[in-house]
Amino acid sequence: MTAFFSHLVSVLGAERDVYCIVVAHMVPNTVLFVPAALDKLMKVSAVLAKPKSVDRAEYDEIASQFPTPPLSREWAANPTAVVAELKKLGLSGKSVVFVDIGGYFAPSINKIAELFDGTILGVMEGTENGVQKYEAHLPISAPVITVARSPLKLPEDHLVASSVVFSIEAVLRSQAEILQTRTAAVIGYGRVGRSVAGILRSRGINTVVYDSDPIKLAEAAARGFQANTRLDQAVGQASLVVCATGNKSLDLRGFGMLQSGSVVASVTSADDEFDLGSLSRGYVRTEIEPNFIRYDENRGSGRHFFLIADGNAANFIHGAVIGPAIQLIEGEKLRAIKKLIEKRVPNATDRLSELDEKSRREVAEIWIEHFL
Structure with a gap:
């Protein structure tokens, strides 16, 4: 599976001057995806573990590699607290991507972008319930792209x-x-x-x-x-x-x-x-x-x-282990993040963005090469 991510990152091109904040469940796939994919495409500055999963063994493994500030809905909805954490992580003046699952930053992303002294390149949201939360807060003065409704997620x-x-x-x-x-x-x-x-x-x-x-x-x-x-x-x-x-x-x-x-x-x-x-x-x-x-x-x-x-x-x-199929949508997440980094995603004024069919086909072709 690491070979699939290495191949995809080599095609996309790594962006070592971009930093990301990652919300993640502590499950086996996270232990693979965060270091072998996200941290190769850009630099992972922090992994925010979903609160109900911090007692799992995967949390200890992630925490040994990356900062793991505590995550809560209340904290994520407080833009002042979020920006203070970004600065604490040394991200002042940097370009930052939020990799979200569950719409944690939906209520606060506008104000975060306004208060932060670096650049918020945007948000990649991976779940349907997260999409609904961002849609409830439109318009958003930052790009938001989602893979939640992609055919690759089926x-x-x-x-x-x-x-x-x-x-x-x-x-x-x-x-x-x-x-x-x-x-x-x-x-x-x-x-x-x-x-x-x-x-x-x-x-x-x-x-x-x-x-x-x-x-x-x-x-x-x-x-x-x-x-x-x-x-x-x-x-x-x-x-x-x-x-x-x-x-x-x-x-x-x-x-x-x-x-x-x-x-x-x-x-x-x-x-x-x-x-x-x-x-x-x-x-x-x-x-x-x-x-x-x-x-x-x-x-x-x-x-x-x-x-x-x-x-x-x-x-x-x-453990929520479902095999190689999950890497298909993880691959699309990488492609969506790259699009944010390239500033080719518009601000979410009336809807969230999704990848085009051509980009999805490219991800699927690389996945087929490695897993079929």
């Missing part, structure tokens, strides 16, 4: 869905249950949610779908799923709920719609998918095992539900 999205279902099943088996004893609801019929629903149905599990977008809901119905126009209708008939919106699919009211005994899982970070802070007002938390948390309603009703991985991406339980 293989990764499907494999992520497969690994999510694998991990859900593994956790259920550890509780002496099998997947097929449950009925399922998938909340969010985006690219990952669509694949999760298809995989569950292929395993013989009755699966219903809910999405707030009528176009996506219509597609789900056309594909033969029972498509619900109301969240309570969807979760009320399911004992397994997989959330794939990246946009607070369940809050205290939503958790109250669940059947007693339901198992809930997410395909993304807990802070993106759920309002877990509200649960302390209505539920008592008990750790059955580290990746299987029970929440009991505190009114003595006996009603309860279970949260896999305490609401974080279920597939991270098993």
